Amino acid sequence: MRDGDFAKALEHTTRAMEISCIEQDLFIIGVALDQLGNSQAAIRALQQYDARTHAEIGHERVALYLACITRRKTAPAKDCWTEQLNTTPTK
Numbered sequence: 001m002r003d004g005d006f007a008k009a010l011e012h013t014t015r016a017m018e019i020s021c022i023e024q025d026l027f028i029i030g031v032a033l034d035q036l037g038n039s040q041a042a043i044r045a046l047q048q049y050d051a052r053t054h055a056e057i058g059h060e061r062v063a064l065y066l067a068c069i070t071r072r073k074t075a076p077a078k079d080c081w082t083e084q085l086n087t088t089p090t091k
Contacts, residue, residue: 006035023052027061031081039069 010032017025030045043066050062061084068080 006032010036023049023058026052027058027065030065031084034065034069035081039072043069 010029013025013028013032016022017029026045026049030042030049033039033045034042046062046066050059053059053062065080065084068083072080
């Protein structure tokens, strides 16, 4: 997704999720949906990821991303993906 082709990332990751059911795919799907302007579907995917992940860092990532989506309601230019790349916990 670093190349910014979120539509392509969404398509490939959704297909991968259907095959493998890897929880990380839900996070990627959520980010891609958000970047494509579908924040409601993004929130649902991120919440599903949060419910499935057992890693504390996963919960932190979701909390940060969901908080960014919420803040963006008052600051429409907010890019949550860039913020996520700059603030992801490294524990």
